[in-house]
Amino acid sequence: GAVVSQHPSWVICKSGTSVKIECRSLDFQATTMFWYRQFPKQSLMLMATSNEGSKATYEQGVEKDKFLINHASLTLSTLTVTSAHPEDSSFYICSVLPPLALQETQYFGPGTRLLVL
Amino acid sequence: QQQVKQSPQSLIVQKGGISIINCAYENTAFDYFPWYQQFPGKGPALLIAIRPDVSEKKEGRFTISFNKSAKQFSLHIMDSQPGDSATYFCAASSTGTASKLTFGTGTRLQVTL
Secondary structure: OOOEEEEOOEEEEOOOOOEEEEEEEOOOOOOEEEEEEEOOOOOEEEEEEEEOOOOOEEOOOOOOOOEEEEEEEOOEEEEEEOOOOHHHOEEEEEEEEOOHHHOOOOEEOOOEEEEEO | OOOEEEEOOEEEEEOOOOEEEEEEEOOOOOOEEEEEEEOOOOOOEEEEEEOOOOOEEEEOOEEEEEEOOOOEEEEEEOOOOHHHOEEEEEEEEOOOOOOOOEEOOOEEEEEEO
8 A cells, every 4th residue: 555654753852943844655646745733632633735836725723834834746745843832742644645546545654743842 | 514523532342342433524515434543653544434325334344334314424343352442533525535634533442351
């Protein structure tokens, strides 16, 4: 099946610094990727839809200037948490939407755990 | 209207028993209903999915029951095993595919020996 990788798997940073998380689609080219945030024992909340070659679409309440998304190629999307604060500590998960004929599921990455001190 | 309500929040089942997780939705435009399984520290993985043109779908020990008129769907895990211990999320989409999913709140399943 499709494989999605994320890097890093976990990161600890100081408050005020920026952190970049990479999401790679290893099995197919993906024009659409999604970024989710998951707090402990809670559901996945969609943050934004990342579209290759165009601006990301952010969900209501998500600050686009704080969570910068870049989908520079068909296999790579990045999420940068700018000026991170402790309340940004969370589990960030990306997913890849396969080509139309295979869209029975999104394929999720293993997640990145961010801890902001 | 975009919510998907999931219950119970947690569930303990003995090995060999049946685990049942329920979801309800309001948005009648939803037309694709997947279930995901998530182990701690990992991303979710598709378990089974159904579309509203059928009332039941079975794959191995996993069955989805779908009630369109009640706007409810459920996951049944037969012969539950300790390896099934995970968090389960129902989801729904109005695109007929997995292109935009609304997730339920999750159910933590523990299967005891």
